[in-house]
Amino acid sequence: PTLLPIALVGEPILRQTAITVHHFDAELVHLAEQMSASMDAANGVGIAAPQVHSPLALFIMASRPNERYPDAPNMAPVVVVNPQIINASSELVSGEEGCLSVPGQRFTIQRHQAIEVRYQNLQGEWQQTELTGFIARIFQHEFDHLQGITLLERSL
Ligand SMILES: O=C(O)C[C@@H](Cc1ccccc1)[C@H](O)SCc1ccccc1
Numbered sequence: 001p002t003l004l005p006i007a008l009v010g011e012p013i014l015r016q017t018a019i020t021v022h023h024f025d026a027e028l029v030h031l032a033e034q035m036s037a038s039m040d041a042a043n044g045v046g047i048a049a050p051q052v053h054s055p056l057a058l059f060i061m062a063s064r065p066n067e068r069y070p071d072a073p074n075m076a077p078v079v080v081v082n083p084q085i086i087n088a089s090s091e092l093v094s095g096e097e098g099c100l101s102v103p104g105q106r107f108t109i110q111r112h113q114a115i116e117v118r119y120q121n122l123q124g125e126w127q128q129t130e131l132t133g134f135i136a137r138i139f140q141h142e143f144d145h146l147q148g149i150t151l152l153e154r155s156l
């Protein structure tokens with residue numbers, strides 16, 4: 001798959017609300033493959049479609065241990081389509097985040113420690129699960145991208 005250029009903060013696409021995916025076709029699979037390759041090339045643990053100039057409500061999350069989160073779980077990349085956050089813990093945790101659209105900067109961001117989420121996979125099948133810790137953090141970060149929100153609007 002080809003590597004896609006990453007939109008930088010300030011580009012309008014990052015301020016738009018993403019549109020619902022209705023067609024679970026080969027084109028969607030191809031976009032997910034290109035996003036995954038672009039995320040890996042940029043050494044990210046997540047990437048949202050608007051970051052590669054696609055307006056669709058779709059992101060990838062892929063946790064792995066890293067210098068900031070050495071005990072993060074090693075997780076196979078998950079494609080998340082049309083996500084919803086159904087419930088969020090009142091408990092918030094602060095942590096460092098980066099963003100591929102704000103290169104070279106780190107921000108201290110508060111996130112819900114646990115979230116109940118619902119989303120479709122690439123086949124359009126609904127999944128529902130609870131996420132906690134670093135994976136919940138990545139989900140909330142990517143979910144923000146689909147609402148047109150970046151770290152700059154959230155940093156403490
Ligand atoms: O810009 C993005 O959406 C990808 C971010 C995802 C991320 C969100 C929250 C916390 C960490 C990462 C990139 O992965 S930024 C690079 C990175 C990788 C591991 C840990 C911290 C930052």
Ligand SMILES: [Zn+2]
Pocket residue numbers: 098099100101141145
């Ligand atoms: Zn980001």
